Amino acid sequence: MGSVGAKEIPELIGADGRRIDGRRPDELRPIRIVAGPLHRADGSAFVEWGDNKVMAAVYGPREVHPRHLQQNTKAIVQCKYNMAAFSVDERKRPGLDRRSQEISKVIAEAFESVVFSEEYPRTSVDIYIEVLQANAGTRCAGLVAASVALADAGIPMVDLLPAVAVGKVAGRIVLDLKKEEDNYGEADLPMALVPQSGRLVLLQMEGHMTRPELGEALDLGVIGCRKIYDVMKQALRDRYAAGSVVSGAAFSAAGVAP
Amino acid sequence: MGNGHRSRHRGQGREGAPSHSSRSDSARTLVLPGEELPSRGLGPGPGTYRVNGRIYASVLGLLQTQPPSVRVAPLAGRYIPRARDTVIGIVTDVQGTFWLLDIGAPRWAPLHMTGTPWKIDFGETQQYLRVGDAVVVAVEQIENTGRIGVTMIGDGLGKLEGGTLVSVSPAKIPRIIGKGGSMIQMIQKSTGCTLVVGQNGRIWLDGPDDGIVEVRSAIRLIEEEGHRRGLTERVQAFLDHGSGAPRGPKGPPPTAPWAATAEAPEPDPAEGPESEYDFPEKDVN
Known part of the structure; x- marks a missing residue:
């Protein structure tokens, strides 16, 4: 285009078939999960995934606010996804925007389909996802963090919910897009899997893919999800194996008003 | 929930079913939501669900095989109220x-x-x-x-009126109470504080300032080491040599003063109603 300020589009897949950061097409970015870092919350998790850093906290089941949302037969699942102002290069204007509302909605709906909500009628399970550092795939990272946090909070559910994005970059289907691939690629396909049943409970797409490419992308995504599932399970096991079985409430003290 | 063949366990499990042999071999197995459990013809108990004849865990907890059902004792979660608590x-x-x-x-x-x-x-x-x-x-x-x-x-x-509240996991309360209230009495006697322990994991305490600090540290000690043997001795030794103890919730776990006196092994000091909600030891995997 040659317009002022336009960045040069990087070469997303090199001659050796490697991606911009040296990964193979079916390779995930490094992922690290810590279960239970927050003591005030009923459950929490921190996820570092590539250059993403996401914290999730879960409260509940607890009283519903606002009251009119209360359901007499089951618990509701509420989610708030938020990006910190400092999470991206250019300051993100704080607060709700259309994008974060949409992500909150799809994540809440994904969890609604796995949480056994009939067990706690008239209550709410509240999920808070804070993106501290973003580099594409934050809704998946947030979902993974929230899922570990839900398990850490002792919420009954069908399964953990691993999630990953598959995309089309320079004409090829690749796993787990990073920022440049997301910005300059042809398609982005985030998904969340229920490993126990093989069902997908979140599937969105931006961009274009042919039908065979979509099939290939779904297969690749499921493989990626299963790898992430293992990391999620290990994070929860580590929390309880360390001998520090100080759970949710941990050692929190509060003064009593006289 | 879309899946046609799912049946959920409802109501309470059979608390009384004694099956010590099968309990002991599985009581320390940590399971996670979605994990398939060995059913061996048993039914789905609390903390589990069944799909197409297979039983899976629905909560994070410890696997317990108690015929006629497999169950998962939760390790996390909110206080579940019971009558007379x-x-x-x-x-x-x-x-x-x-x-x-x-x-x-x-x-x-x-x-x-x-x-x-x-x-x-x-x-x-x-x-x-x-x-x-x-x-x-x-x-x-x-x-x-x-x-x-x-x-x-x-x-x-x-x-x-007055005093301070401390919160612990409700699952730790039996250890803090001790057998027949022995642990509370010991703490009260050594520190001059008054304690009120709620089954929901809240502990109210009042008394002299340094006594309160000591009780808080003792509670934290019980939280961290409640699953190990000789807990009563360790807490007693801690209270006797309280001056060298860490004072703040963030300090390192206290180890030194009672290490020498912790030899005499004592049978499980706590036997509250929830003692089956046990904590995993270091070899949980």
């Missing part, structure tokens, strides 16, 4: 005839003015308890609707 609640709302108490359960518990020792006219509730006040109440019953009925009439129940 004594709990510490915090007033969150005041209405004309009742207060709403946060007792750490999924829902608030209404305390009606007829459930108090006071004679109150309509609208006077505010004069007796305000938002933020702490009270000791007993759980009377859990209704079908999930409503938690509590009362303040009874021994040891009433409003808490």
Whole structure:
């Protein structure tokens, strides 16, 4: 285009078939999960995934606010996804925007389909996802963090919910897009899997893919999800194996008003 | 939930089923939601669900095989109220005839003015308890609707004045109480503090300032080492040599002063009603 300020589009897949950061097409970015870092919350998790850093906290089941949302037969699942102002290069204007509302909605709906909500009628399970550092795939990272946090909070559910994005970059289907691939690629396909049943409970797409490419992308995504599932399970096991079985409430003290 | 063949366990498991042999081999296995459990012809108990004849865990917890069912004892989660529990609640709302108490359960518990020792006219509730006040109440019953009925009439129940609240996981409460209340009595005697322990994981304490610091450290010690043997001795030794103990919630776990005296092994010091909610040891995997 040659317009002022336009960045040069990087070469997303090199001659050796490697991606911009040296990964193979079916390779995930490094992922690290810590279960239970927050003591005030009923459950929490921190996820570092590539250059993403996401914290999730879960409260509940607890009283519903606002009251009119209360359901007499089951618990509701509420989610708030938020990006910190400092999470991206250019300051993100704080607060709700259309994008974060949409992500909150799809994540809440994904969890609604796995949480056994009939067990706690008239209550709410509240999920808070804070993106501290973003580099594409934050809704998946947030979902993974929230899922570990839900398990850490002792919420009954069908399964953990691993999630990953598959995309089309320079004409090829690749796993787990990073920022440049997301910005300059042809398609982005985030998904969340229920490993126990093989069902997908979140599937969105931006961009274009042919039908065979979509099939290939779904297969690749499921493989990626299963790898992430293992990391999620290990994070929860580590929390309880360390001998520090100080759970949710941990050692929190509060003064009593006289 | 879309899946046609899923059947959920409902109601309570059989608490009384004694099967020590099968318990001991599985009591330390940590399972996670979605993990398939070895069913061996058993049915789905609490903390599990069944799909197409296979049984999976629904919560994070310890696997327990108790014929006729497989169950998972949760390691995390909110306080689940049971009748006759004594709990510490915090007033969150005041209405004309009742207060709403946060007792750490999924829902608030209404305390009606007829459930108090006071004679109150309509609208006077505010004069007796305000938002933020702490009270000791007993759980009377859990209704079908999930409503938690509590009362303040009874021994040891009433409003808490002054003091400090400390929260621990409800699962640790039996260890803090000790066998027949032995642990509490020991702590009270050594520190000169008064303790009120709620089954919901809240502990109220009052007394001299350094006593309160000591009790807090002792509670943290019990939280961290409650699953190990000789707990009573360790706590006793800690209280005797309390001066060298860490003082703040963030300090390193205390180890030195009682290390020498911890040799005499003692059978499981705590035997509360929830002792089956055991904690994993270091070899949990």
